[in-house]
Amino acid sequence: MCRDTYFRQGRQVTALVEMSTDAEHSPPAEESMPSHRALDFFFTPEDAPAAGGDNPLAQPTTQVPEIIQALCDRFGKAILGVEEYAGEQTVLVEAQHIADVCRFLKDEQRFLYLSDVGGADRFVEEDRFEVFYNLVSFEKGKRIRLKVRVDESTLIVPTVTGVYRAANWNEREVYDMLGIRFEEHPDMRRMFMPEDFEYYPQRKEFPQLGIPGSLPLPPRTPEGPLQYDPFPTAHEGPTPKSYQEPPSQITEEE
Amino acid sequence: MSTESAFRTSGAESVFRFWPRHNEAIYERLESKHVWLEQALRAEARGGDPLEHEMILNIGPQHPATHGVLRCVVKMDGETIEKSVLDIGYLHRGIEKLAEHKTYQEFMPYTDRMDYLAPYANNVAWCLAVEKLVGINVPERAQWLRMIMCELARISSHLLWLGVGLMDAGAVSVFLWTFKGREDLYRIFDEVAGARFTVSHSRIGGLVADLTPEAFRLIHQFVDDFGQEIAGWEALLNRNRIWIDRNRDVGTLTREEAVEIGLTGANLRASGEPYDIRRFEPYLFYGEVDFDVPTREEGDSLARYFVRLEEMKEGLRIIRQCLDRLPDGPIRADDAKQAYPSKDEVYYSMEGMIHDFLYTDVGVAPPKGAACYQAIESPKGELGWYLQSDGTGNPWRAKVNAPSFTNLQGLEHMMEGSLVADAVILIGSIDPVMGEADK
Numbered sequence: 001m002c003r004d005t006y007f008r009q010g011r012q013v014t015a016l017v018e019m020s021t022d023a024e025h026s027p028p029a030e031e032s033m034p035s036h037r038a039l040d041f042f043f044t045p046e047d048a049p050a051a052g053g054d055n056p057l058a059q060p061t062t063q064v065p066e067i068i069q070a071l072c073d074r075f076g077k078a079i080l081g082v083e084e085y086a087g088e089q090t091v092l093v094e095a096q097h098i099a100d101v102c103r104f105l106k107d108e109q110r111f112l113y114l115s116d117v118g119g120a121d122r123f124v125e126e127d128r129f130e131v132f133y134n135l136v137s138f139e140k141g142k143r144i145r146l147k148v149r150v151d152e153s154t155l156i157v158p159t160v161t162g163v164y165r166a167a168n169w170n171e172r173e174v175y176d177m178l179g180i181r182f183e184e185h186p187d188m189r190r191m192f193m194p195e196d197f198e199y200y201p202q203r204k205e206f207p208q209l210g211i212p213g214s215l216p217l218p219p220r221t222p223e224g225p226l227q228y229d230p231f232p233t234a235h236e237g238p239t240p241k242s243y244q245e246p247p248s249q250i251t252e253e254e
Numbered sequence: 255m256s257t258e259s260a261f262r263t264s265g266a267e268s269v270f271r272f273w274p275r276h277n278e279a280i281y282e283r284l285e286s287k288h289v290w291l292e293q294a295l296r297a298e299a300r301g302g303d304p305l306e307h308e309m310i311l312n313i314g315p316q317h318p319a320t321h322g323v324l325r326c327v328v329k330m331d332g333e334t335i336e337k338s339v340l341d342i343g344y345l346h347r348g349i350e351k352l353a354e355h356k357t358y359q360e361f362m363p364y365t366d367r368m369d370y371l372a373p374y375a376n377n378v379a380w381c382l383a384v385e386k387l388v389g390i391n392v393p394e395r396a397q398w399l400r401m402i403m404c405e406l407a408r409i410s411s412h413l414l415w416l417g418v419g420l421m422d423a424g425a426v427s428v429f430l431w432t433f434k435g436r437e438d439l440y441r442i443f444d445e446v447a448g449a450r451f452t453v454s455h456s457r458i459g460g461l462v463a464d465l466t467p468e469a470f471r472l473i474h475q476f477v478d479d480f481g482q483e484i485a486g487w488e489a490l491l492n493r494n495r496i497w498i499d500r501n502r503d504v505g506t507l508t509r510e511e512a513v514e515i516g517l518t519g520a521n522l523r524a525s526g527e528p529y530d531i532r533r534f535e536p537y538l539f540y541g542e543v544d545f546d547v548p549t550r551e552e553g554d555s556l557a558r559y560f561v562r563l564e565e566m567k568e569g570l571r572i573i574r575q576c577l578d579r580l581p582d583g584p585i586r587a588d589d590a591k592q593a594y595p596s597k598d599e600v601y602y603s604m605e606g607m608i609h610d611f612l613y614t615d616v617g618v619a620p621p622k623g624a625a626c627y628q629a630i631e632s633p634k635g636e637l638g639w640y641l642q643s644d645g646t647g648n649p650w651r652a653k654v655n656a657p658s659f660t661n662l663q664g665l666e667h668m669m670e671g672s673l674v675a676d677a678v679i680l681i682g683s684i685d686p687v688m689g690e691a692d693k
Contacts, residue, residue, distance in 0.1 A: 054389070055386060055389050056385070056386075056389065056390070056391045056392070057382060057385060057386035057537065057628060058386075059535045061534065061535050083625075085623070085624050085625055085626055086386050086387070086389070086624070086626040088625075088626055088627065090625070112513050112514075113513050113516065113529070114516055115516070115518075115629075115636060115638070115655060116627075116638060116640070116653075116655040118640060118653035118655075119653075120642060120650075120651040120653070121651070132640070134627060134638075134640070134655070136529075136534075138513075138527065138529060141534065143535070143627075145627065164514075164516070165514050165515050165516070166514065166515055166516025166660070166663065168663060169659065169660075169662075169663040173659075177350075187283060189279050189280075189283060190276075190343075191342070191343065192342065192343030192346040192692060192693065193343060193346065194273045194275070194276035194343075195273070195275040195276040195278075195279045196273050196274070196275045196276055201348055201351060202348075202350065202351060206351075208351060208352070208354075208355050216272065216273065218272065226271070226272065
């Protein structure tokens with residue numbers, strides 16, 4: 001099953017694909033019968049990403065050839081490649097060298113401001129997780145994106161908090177959402193989810209609806225036990241009242 | 255359904271009944287955080303803490319001064335905050351996860367619920383990011399209208415900040431006056447979008463509908479009247495002794511510090527760094543209008559107040575220019591693969607209906623491997639979306655760079671060393687919105 005079909009409306013499209021493969025392997029149909037060859041179904045056209053500067057929203061700030069050149073001169077093989085889309089250049093860096101690269105960019109190329117750090121799950125690809133860094137240089141008026149990739153088996157990236165203090169919370173967020181640990185980070189706690197939660201919700205295998213019972217919920221009454229069922233009214237009846245209602249003053253005659 | 259015993263017991267259950275490991279980690283962090291040398295020496299000279307000056311205080315998550323559900327765990331020495339640890343996530347809805355399960359257009363209304371004080375700016379940020387990813391040309395009129403509405407959203411957000419900030423400082427009447435201004439804005443949003451609060455008016459490739467003559471009348475009226483309102487507030491506040499004493503030298507950050515801890519928006523500009531996405535990477539037509547980026551050098555809460563007040567005035571200037579230069583023309587891209595067809599086409603032609611259906615079902619599908627980052631200057635600061643596509647109609651990864659999240663990190667640093675009474679002013683002056691910070 002090709003990957004695109006997995007993501008949208010999988011069943012129907014898969015059926016079509018299976019039909020077409022069956023048709024290829026089965027012996028040719030009798031001539032009197034019309035051959036029902038299923039249509040080739042491409043859910044979306046498979047274009048290569050357009051490199052173009054023709055993007056209406058492309059900005060000159062994200063074109064940084066001279067900085068990439070300086071990085072290549074300095075770090076050589078630690079720079080794995082450059083990607084470009086919509087006029088934005090992304091530099092792929094070997095994970096162990098990310099702190100050095102950031103230090104170089106900050107000290108010698110004047111990228112003083114760290115705008116964003118985030119992670120992504122590439123799921124079925126090699127080197128499953130990636131972390132990207134969005135750096136800004138006010139003086140040069142440039143923005144550069146660095147990217148590192150780590151495999152599921154290692155899941156450790158050196159922290160850049162030593163270079164940019166601003167990366168602290170962002171790296172915690174990546175850890176919280178994807179489970180990538182940052183080496184020598186001063187405060188590797190979860191950012192949004194409580195420590196009692198044992199999953200990494202941004203990973204692709206985590207279900208969108210969550211895992212019932214994965215987190216204790218507040219008690220339904222002040223003295224009551226903690227809840228583990230997110231839908232107690234459906235399973236155990238209405239919510240008990242946490243207070244005693246005063247007896248009604250209205251008599252039947254009124 | 256798992257039970258209580260399924261969770262690792264850490265011994266902290268006797269102290270913290272609810273989420274014991276989480277609370278334990280926060281208090282451990284608070285203890286293990288650096289101590290300033292002078293403070294440590296002072297405490298030592300006193301022979302530890304015989305008078306029990308020190309205490310740990312939880313501010314929030316349910317506290318009106320925290321502007322939502324922010325929890326600050328602070329260690330105090332007398333009235334001074336020695337260390338602070340912020341705990342956020344009480345409003346975490348996993349909006350990035352939700353985006354992965356929606357089409358691009360389907361997700362747009364969710365952005366209203368992020369920075370709910372300026373929903374229009376969020377809509378535009380999302381739509382621009384998707385338009386960059388797909389490469390959609392948006393008609394000029396739509397872009398000018400988006401600018402008008404973004405600036406109105408900025409004023410609306412700053413109005414709430416001003417009113418609530420003053421209420422934190424003890425002045426309730428300004429809160430009522432700014433909410434009168436917000437009411438005028440809500441009337442405009444209601445006329446424009448049909449909703450006062452969660453507008454969802456911007457569409458990928460343009461807008462859902464043009465503005466009515468009545469909406470233009472309201473906007474003109476607002477622009478004409480609002481300058482006087484600001485002048486009135488300035489007359490009251492700019493030389494108001496209580497307001498200035500409460501704000502001056504509170505949470506002062508130098509330019510270097512502000513850049514280092516990554517503040518954004520008005521907070522960064524109040525420290526002297528003129529970083530504004532409208533200038534740095536002009537989107538829409540911000541490159542063509544005439545406006546100033548107000549900055550201050552002091553970097554304290556008072557400077558942040560002045561910067562935001564100036565920004566409101568600049569907003570009015572931008573809206574006036576937009577109204578003057580507004581061209582006629584379509585308000586949505588005329589390509590049914592990129593934007594919704596107009597309702598006329600949908601109702602009266604078969605192709606229009608098919609396209610409408612397809613756009614709702616699948617929507618735009620950027621090429622596989624496409625990835626881009628598009629930021630706007632939202633009222634709170636740099637609001638950016640980093641999108642990755644896998645070639646389908648759903649984003650493979652949508653990462654929001656939320657300005658409130660970025661600024662709250664700076665708050666933790668600013669609170670340390672300030673008075674606990676100033677913590678309330680500080681939270682107000684960096685203007686966080688928890689819906690956005692918690693994602």
